[in-house]
Amino acid sequence: MNMELSRRAFLLTAGAGVAGTALGAFGFGDVEAAYAAAIRPFKLVNTTETRNTCTYCSVACGIILYSKGDLRKGETAEITYIEGDSDHPTNRGTLCPKGAALLSIVKSKTRLTYPMVRRPGSDRFERISWDEALDKIVRVLKDDRDKNFIALNEAGVTVNRWVTSGILAASATTNETAFATYKVMRSTGMLAFDNQARV
Amino acid sequence: MTNSWTDIRNTDLVVIMGGNAAEAHPCGFKWVTEAKANRGAKLIVVDPRFNRSASVADFYAPIRQGTDIAFLLGLINYCMLNDKVQWDYVKTFTNASFLVKEGFTYRDGLFTGYDEQKRDYDRATWEYEIGPDGYAAVDETLQHPRSVWTLLKQHVAMYTPELVERICGTPRDKFLAVAQMVSECSSPTKTMTSMYALGWTQHSKGSQNIRTMAMLQLILGNIGVRGGGMNALRGHSNIQGLTDVGLLSNSLPGYMNLATDREPDLAAYMSTRGFRPLRPNQTSYWQNYRKFLVSFLKSMWGPAATAQNDFGFDWLPKLDVPNYDILRAFELMKQGKMTAYLCQGFNPLQAFPNKAKLVEGLSKLKLLVVMDPLETETARFWENHGIYNDVDTAAIQTEVIQLPTTCFAEDEGALVNSGRWLQWHWPGGTPPGEAQPDTWIMAQIHLRLKALYRTEGGAFPDPILNLHWPYKDPGLPTPEELTKEMNGYIVADVPDPADPAKKLLEAGKQVANFGQLRDDGSTACGCWIFAGSFTEAGNMMARRDNADPDDTGAYPNWSFSWPANRRILYNRASADINGKPWDPSRKLLEWDGQRWTGYDVPDIAPNAKPRDVGPFIMNAEGVGRLFARGMMRDGPFPVHYEPFESPVANVIAPKVRGNPVARVFADDFAQFADVASPEFPYAATSYRLTEHFHYWTKNNHVNAVLQPEFFVEISEELAKEKGVAKGGWVRVWSKRGSVFAKAVVTKRIKPMICDGKTIHIVGIPIHWGFVGAAKKGFPANVLTPFVGDANIETPEFKAFLVNLEASTGPASV
Numbered sequence A: 001m002n003m004e005l006s007r008r009a010f011l012l013t014a015g016a017g018v019a020g021t022a023l024g025a026f027g028f029g030d031v032e033a034a035y036a037a038a039i040r041p042f043k044l045v046n047t048t049e050t051r052n053t054c055t056y057c058s059v060a061c062g063i064i065l066y067s068k069g070d071l072r073k074g075e076t077a078e079i080t081y082i083e084g085d086s087d088h089p090t091n092r093g094t095l096c097p098k099g100a101a102l103l104s105i106v107k108s109k110t111r112l113t114y115p116m117v118r119r120p121g122s123d124r125f126e127r128i129s130w131d132e133a134l135d136k137i138v139r140v141l142k143d144d145r146d147k148n149f150i151a152l153n154e155a156g157v158t159v160n161r162w163v164t165s166g167i168l169a170a171s172a173t174t175n176e177t178a179f180a181t182y183k184v185m186r187s188t189g190m191l192a193f194d195n196q197a198r199v
Numbered sequence B: 001m002t003n004s005w006t007d008i009r010n011t012d013l014v015v016i017m018g019g020n021a022a023e024a025h026p027c028g029f030k031w032v033t034e035a036k037a038n039r040g041a042k043l044i045v046v047d048p049r050f051n052r053s054a055s056v057a058d059f060y061a062p063i064r065q066g067t068d069i070a071f072l073l074g075l076i077n078y079c080m081l082n083d084k085v086q087w088d089y090v091k092t093f094t095n096a097s098f099l100v101k102e103g104f105t106y107r108d109g110l111f112t113g114y115d116e117q118k119r120d121y122d123r124a125t126w127e128y129e130i131g132p133d134g135y136a137a138v139d140e141t142l143q144h145p146r147s148v149w150t151l152l153k154q155h156v157a158m159y160t161p162e163l164v165e166r167i168c169g170t171p172r173d174k175f176l177a178v179a180q181m182v183s184e185c186s187s188p189t190k191t192m193t194s195m196y197a198l199g200w201t202q203h204s205k206g207s208q209n210i211r212t213m214a215m216l217q218l219i220l221g222n223i224g225v226r227g228g229g230m231n232a233l234r235g236h237s238n239i240q241g242l243t244d245v246g247l248l249s250n251s252l253p254g255y256m257n258l259a260t261d262r263e264p265d266l267a268a269y270m271s272t273r274g275f276r277p278l279r280p281n282q283t284s285y286w287q288n289y290r291k292f293l294v295s296f297l298k299s300m301w302g303p304a305a306t307a308q309n310d311f312g313f314d315w316l317p318k319l320d321v322p323n324y325d326i327l328r329a330f331e332l333m334k335q336g337k338m339t340a341y342l343c344q345g346f347n348p349l350q351a352f353p354n355k356a357k358l359v360e361g362l363s364k365l366k367l368l369v370v371m372d373p374l375e376t377e378t379a380r381f382w383e384n385h386g387i388y389n390d391v392d393t394a395a396i397q398t399e400v401i402q403l404p405t406t407c408f409a410e411d412e413g414a415l416v417n418s419g420r421w422l423q424w425h426w427p428g429g430t431p432p433g434e435a436q437p438d439t440w441i442m443a444q445i446h447l448r449l450k451a452l453y454r455t456e457g458g459a460f461p462d463p464i465l466n467l468h469w470p471y472k473d474p475g476l477p478t479p480e481e482l483t484k485e486m487n488g489y490i491v492a493d494v495p496d497p498a499d500p501a502k503k504l505l506e507a508g509k510q511v512a513n514f515g516q517l518r519d520d521g522s523t524a525c526g527c528w529i530f531a532g533s534f535t536e537a538g539n540m541m542a543r544r545d546n547a548d549p550d551d552t553g554a555y556p557n558w559s560f561s562w563p564a565n566r567r568i569l570y571n572r573a574s575a576d577i578n579g580k581p582w583d584p585s586r587k588l589l590e591w592d593g594q595r596w597t598g599y600d601v602p603d604i605a606p607n608a609k610p611r612d613v614g615p616f617i618m619n620a621e622g623v624g625r626l627f628a629r630g631m632m633r634d635g636p637f638p639v640h641y642e643p644f645e646s647p648v649a650n651v652i653a654p655k656v657r658g659n660p661v662a663r664v665f666a667d668d669f670a671q672f673a674d675v676a677s678p679e680f681p682y683a684a685t686s687y688r689l690t691e692h693f694h695y696w697t698k699n700n701h702v703n704a705v706l707q708p709e710f711f712v713e714i715s716e717e718l719a720k721e722k723g724v725a726k727g728g729w730v731r732v733w734s735k736r737g738s739v740f741a742k743a744v745v746t747k748r749i750k751p752m753i754c755d756g757k758t759i760h761i762v763g764i765p766i767h768w769g770f771v772g773a774a775k776k777g778f779p780a781n782v783l784t785p786f787v788g789d790a791n792i793e794t795p796e797f798k799a800f801l802v803n804l805e806a807s808t809g810p811a812s813v
């Protein structure tokens, strides 16, 4: 970190500002600069705190995300630290070895960043645009539905089902994602529709 | 959970069986520690391994995996024989006194009505005798030869401590020590809690494992009380919510079901869902089913759902088979009958049984779509990783589209914890690259599909074209918009019957609770059990007041607990027939002569007189069921069945293989090891480690460092017999596949003696694969059998057979 930045961070904090001024007043100008350069800025001073819950198990421990930048102000935000929420009645601030390492799953090297396609028989993924990916998916789904949709069963009863395509819904997503998924998928008549409750 | 994590502090005895909370739910387990430290509570652990929970237990008893029902029926038998029954509770709050129809019998492991060809029962006799008054007949003395109590007593009589030892391998004295501790909780002032997880569900009779403990808890009077209950620890952070919202092949939100082919219209469907009370005065809350259903249909199809078209009932698909569960989906895929498959934050190649079959199925798809924040094995099933994924890449014609999604830290909404708390969370970071929320992806699929149907026409477009999509930005419904739909809202004004000038309900407002829902189309509600979570007063799930009046553990103003912000289910059962708390020091509710008062939202009407209305309001009987009638496919009472792959024959019914009504596909049956097979002599089980979460955390550098490498656990005795060194390589194989692993040779696993035979246990953690930061390794599902629970198709991951040998390890390592 360059000195400029360190010094700015150093002086921004009220206590450090006073200390800086005091040192300056005693005529230790150079010392002050050196001292400022030596101190790492306290990361959490200028972060935004956000309440969230651990993504793993259903103990659902409360956590606090610390970010550089504030999404609520329309800024981009980078999460720099995650800790247990000590006001949370269940975990009271504690986290297990999974919750304690949440930051490195947010920043995992294997996070996905772009839509990709692996073409039939190919040995690699290639980048593809969102539009192209979504159009491809919807084309296959519609063609299959149009071909295999069962409106009436053999007895002539209206059954309106589609059983040749399916979806597995996530189980760490929100209720709200679940409901959107339910509406979109069930309205097609899809039956092979399941979640992770069993495994 | 019937109760909550923070309620465990109120217990006297914790039984961890079918789970390992200290390992898999560490921060929730803290409440066990609190109960031990502050109340002197005891902890019993019953498990094939001396696991992390056992290491802090007051008593540990070993058990062979897949024999829990025999153990639990043994406990019920012990309590009945030794008068360790909370009699007042059993007589008034359970169906012990109900009479069962003439003709119902049980013999040699089977009940009346079994059809071997169909692997199913005709359940007609599994019912109550109905008296001349139209209600179920009862004998309050419990003495009638066909009372549930008499039948249960006969049914469990064979499960003596000796039989338990023969089946379970639990030494008689250990079983009796557990029985003694458990039976003390029949006192009205002593409470036991049951903590279980996938160790009970992942069996071909998983549902009955849980039911047996629930029956024991009823006999001990432990349901509905502080520190008691049936507490499913659950797995993923929102698996409770996904199930609540009904994302299962046969479900509608709020535990309603899709229609079958035998229910051609709404009238036929409702004809079997009247839920007429089976005893006088009972609430039988499901009598409101039609209100919940019509309100759900209104949330799906808005103005297009009208009384004339049965509110769009026909726009929902009907089932020709009981389930299109995950196992059936992959069976269909393998048969070449599936075209496209979408995986949303789900890694089935690791998570479902019999990996070879899964690869075969995925290879026959036209299109696989994976939406995930992380790399998964599923998205790369076509990639050759040597022995870890030995596929012929060029021959696999499946097109795979991988879509990047946001993770929890970039997303907003509610998750439901094991204790049914809906906790809202907020995003703190910007998603990486082009990652998008799942809601956006779903909206895009819907809008594009709708556009194609508009322009091209096609098969029955009505339910897609009419789907209610009222969002401000149709391309990105907000979490708030979606959650308000689930809570429910008023569609049309409803005049007050007392004063037509006034409005009872006003169009456009959020409903305050599910009591306001109506079946005439004037209300809409996406998931009735969530009603009350986002009302005119705002987002109740976002509440963060951690005050806990009188330290009961309820935290009534922290988030929102379904249903109706109730923290303990069946809480009316915490008080006796007159409404006095069984245990004044653990008061939950009390009848003050006019109404119910106390620490929780009562689950019966606040002014329902205590002697009139039973506590189990969702049951037409008003009481808890010791006899399940025809509601379980495999019997109204639980029976000990061996796993499909078992090291011994079933000693109580040698002719019965596995669960007699579990669905098995023909090819899979051929891939089961024979009972007591000399080729596969060892009883294997799979489990989780505290450092890992399923297959995600191998993407996490920290967790990968903590548990870097796949291993199996075996006893010192087996290691000696097979010449396996501590930390040495072994090869483990089942009839479905073979893995190499490092051997952890441990005292935590001991051979068991079952029916005179020595049984060695092999423990297999599940967390490795071929992507991520951890070392490449084998997932446990290379070995596991493709069969599920008879009622809900949870795969039998916890009990199967393998063989094992010392090895020099895979050639490529």
Ligand code: SF4
Pocket: A054, A055, A056, A057, A058, A059, A060, A061, A091, A094, A095, A096, A097, A098, A099, A100, B024, B025, B026, B027, B028
């Ligand atoms: S920190 Fe651990 S115990 Fe808490 S929710 Fe996360 S995984 Fe579960």
